Amino acid sequence: MSAPAFEPTPNQSQSNPNLGPALSSLLSRNEAFSSNIAKDKPDLLAAISKGQAPKVFWIGCADSRMPEGTICQTDPGEIFTVRNIANQWNENDDSANAALTFAIEALGVEEVVVVGHTSCGGVSAAIDAALAGASAGTPTTALQRYLVPLAQLAGELIKNGTVAADAPKAEFARKLTTANVLKQVENLRNSEVIQRNWKTGESTLVKGRMCNKVRLHG
Numbered sequence: 001m002s003a004p005a006f007e008p009t010p011n012q013s014q015s016n017p018n019l020g021p022a023l024s025s026l027l028s029r030n031e032a033f034s035s036n037i038a039k040d041k042p043d044l045l046a047a048i049s050k051g052q053a054p055k056v057f058w059i060g061c062a063d064s065r066m067p068e069g070t071i072c073q074t075d076p077g078e079i080f081t082v083r084n085i086a087n088q089w090n091e092n093d094d095s096a097n098a099a100l101t102f103a104i105e106a107l108g109v110e111e112v113v114v115v116g117h118t119s120c121g122g123v124s125a126a127i128d129a130a131l132a133g134a135s136a137g138t139p140t141t142a143l144q145r146y147l148v149p150l151a152q153l154a155g156e157l158i159k160n161g162t163v164a165a166d167a168p169k170a171e172f173a174r175k176l177t178t179a180n181v182l183k184q185v186e187n188l189r190n191s192e193v194i195q196r197n198w199k200t201g202e203s204t205l206v207k208g209r210m211c212n213k214v215r216l217h218g
């Protein structure tokens, strides 16, 4: 994984007339960020140019309102991140699993955190699917398939009496959001990479480096 490049590329935001206003705005602000970090935090820039050593692995929702660096006011290099629909993690998701494995065994992160949020569209869609039940039919799109475990969890909450099927949706969503975070922590706890870390962490060399024993949070 190469070091980030923060050198400004002058006037890039104005050089391509085909960019729409959204991307032009992003490029402008990226140019400003590059200039500011070089001026305001030269030591940080020098450090992260050599490599990264984040302490935190963050599993969050892809929701645009949940950018971990913004809401936690972090600098570059502090959080290694996977974000997807409704902050899910499971053993068979190669993308998320590879990121976790790399973060623990190559970067030595110490804290793994699952972060849910209110007004989650994934949670809302999973509730709808659970309430529709069999009448929703077989999931055919990637989004529908991705939400199956969350919809199943929503169904379990109804079955075990945690929430009534006719409960207000906001209440259902609040309970499913919490249950979802706990479920992902459970998935992590049972994962090969976490189990391997807990067996060998702290004082054991894993793939040539000292491996920290990680803690799970949700």
Ligand SMILES: [Zn+2]
Pocket (backbone or CB within 6 Å): 061, 062, 063, 085, 086, 087, 117, 119, 120, 121, 122, 123
């Ligand atoms: Zn969400």
